Amino acid sequence: MADTWGGLSLNITAYKRPGAQTYLVEKELLAPYNSRQAGNPNTVLMGTGRKRKTREVEGWASRADYAVLLFDFLNATAKSVSFEDGFNFVARLWKLEGKEEPDNEKVWYSAVFIES
Numbered sequence: 131m132a133d134t135w136g137g138l139s140l141n142i143t144a145y146k147r148p149g150a151q152t153y154l155v156e157k158e159l160l161a162p163y164n165s166r167q168a169g170n171p172n173t174v175l176m177g178t179g180r181k182r183k184t185r186e187v188e189g190w191a192s193r194a195d196y197a198v199l200l201f202d203f204l205n206a207t208a209k210s211v212s213f214e215d216g217f218n219f220v221a222r223l224w225k226l227e228g229k230e231e232p233d234n235e236k237v238w239y240s241a242v243f244i245e246s
Contacts, residue, residue, distance in 0.1 A: 133187075135243075136209035138198055145213070146186035153178045182245040183219050185211070189239060196228055196237040208246040222246045 133140040156173045191199065202209065203223040212218040224244040228237045 132212070133189075133214055134210075134212050135199070135202070136211075138195055140187065140189050141191060142187045142189040142213075144188040145215075146188070148184065148186075151181075153180065183221075184224070184242060184244050185213065185217065185221075186240070186242045187213075189241075190236045191228075191239060192235055193230070193237055196230075196239060199223065199226060199239065199241065200228070211243050219243075219245050 133142045154175045155178050157176050159172050159174055201207075203226040206222050208220055208222050210218065211221045221243040223241055225242040226239065227241075228239040230237050
């Protein structure tokens with residue numbers, strides 16, 4: 131399976147993976163009258179649900195393909211994104227940065243896709 135954004139090939143050179151995270155929050159409870167003597171905690175851990183899937187990538191594109199990525203980014207277009215490792219989801223471009231060099235048809239870019 132190729133790396134694609136809709137029908138556009140992404141030419142990815144590197145994947146960046148987020149670190150492992152737990153989505154727990156500690157919430158304060160009303161203290162019982164004897165909590166200080168009993169040594170019981172006055173908090174509870176609560177799960178906060180899952181966050182949206184994201185994938186950060188680096189790669190290159192032709193100037194025309196980068197213009198398509200930029201157009202989709204500016205218009206918050208949602209498309210299906212697929213990666214070689216089988217990770218795929220419907221996403222929007224959350225961040226997009228490109229570096230263009232004179233006399234070179236390639237644009238080196240970094241992008242972050244976020245689940246829509």
